[in-house]
Amino acid sequence: MPTKTLQIPTTDGQADAFAAFPDHGERHPGVLMYADGFGIRPVLREMARELAGHGYYVLVPNLFYRHGPAPLIELPEHIGEEVRPAVMAQLMPLIEAHTADRVLSDADAYLRFLTTQPEVGAGPVAVTGYCIGGLLAMRTAAAHPGQVAAVAGFHGPVGADGPDLLSKLTAQVHLGHAETDMTPEALGELNQALDAAGVDYTSEIYPGSVHGFTMSDTDAFNPSARQRHWDRLLPLLDLTLGGN
Structure with a gap:
């Protein structure tokens, strides 16, 4: 599976990124993948390669490039609960500095870059994200209604922006919530808002899932929940983008 290390021009500099795509010498539908707060690391590369194997060009940017190239902090091979508080203490200032304005400015740059790559075909794209990346994916889809055909968010605060964001969505949406992130009552309220917005x-x-269930380098990892995420994501992309 070919991969590339890339530099994406943005209004605030160069965002380092990597891409994975099929080795067919053809053009493929584009998918922008937003990492969780821990950022680009082996598990994200693995997931991007797995998705690319289904016929997609997958672009994964370093969300916090303004603070330096990835990895911004030293991460252990396994992010267990004993180290998580210290890791999050280093990451939270970066997450808090990533304002909505920065998210939207970067989204413009990421999509512009993605759609002009020689391996990416013409047509709409999809956006997917994990944890905070799920919210970024939703914001990106809402800001680019004619371009983003599908958006998926997993174990993330996807409803944080409320009805204003939902009303701008034209993409088909899948949201996979962790049991620890979303009560049945809160799920009902979110789904009511999605219904009201016509999404x-x-x-x-x-x-049986907890926050971070897709990430195999954390204590939250749940193999059946991650498989469920693929079982939801791949048909969504196939329907809207026509991967293979």
């Missing part, structure tokens, strides 16, 4: 969506709590 074409699926939104569900993944049984």
Whole structure:
């Protein structure tokens, strides 16, 4: 599976990124993948390669490039609960500095870059994200209604921006929530808001999951929940982008 290390021009400098894509010498639908707060690391590269194997060009930017290239902090091979507080203490200032204005400015740059790569075909793209990346994915889709055909967010604060964001969505949506992130009552309220906004969506709590369930380098990892995430994401992309 070919991969590339890339530099994406933005209004605030160069965002380092990597891409994975099929080795067919053809053009493929583009997918922008937002990492969780821990950022680009082996597990994200693995997930991007797995998605690329289904016929997509997958671009994963370093969200916090303004503070330096990834990895910004030293991460252990396994981010267990004993080290998580110290890691989060280093990351939270970066997450808090990543304002909505920065998110939207970067989204413009990422999509412009993605759609002009020689391996990416013409047509709409998809955006997916994990943890805080799920919220970024939703903001990106809402800001680019004619360009983003599908958006998916997993174990993230995807409803944080409220009805204003949802009303701008034209993409098909899948949201996969952790049991520890979303009560059934809160899920009902979010889904009611999606209904009111006229969004074409699926939104569900993944049984037995905790926040971060897709990430195999954390204590939160749940293999069945991560498989469920693929079982939801791949048909969504196939329907909207026509991967193979």
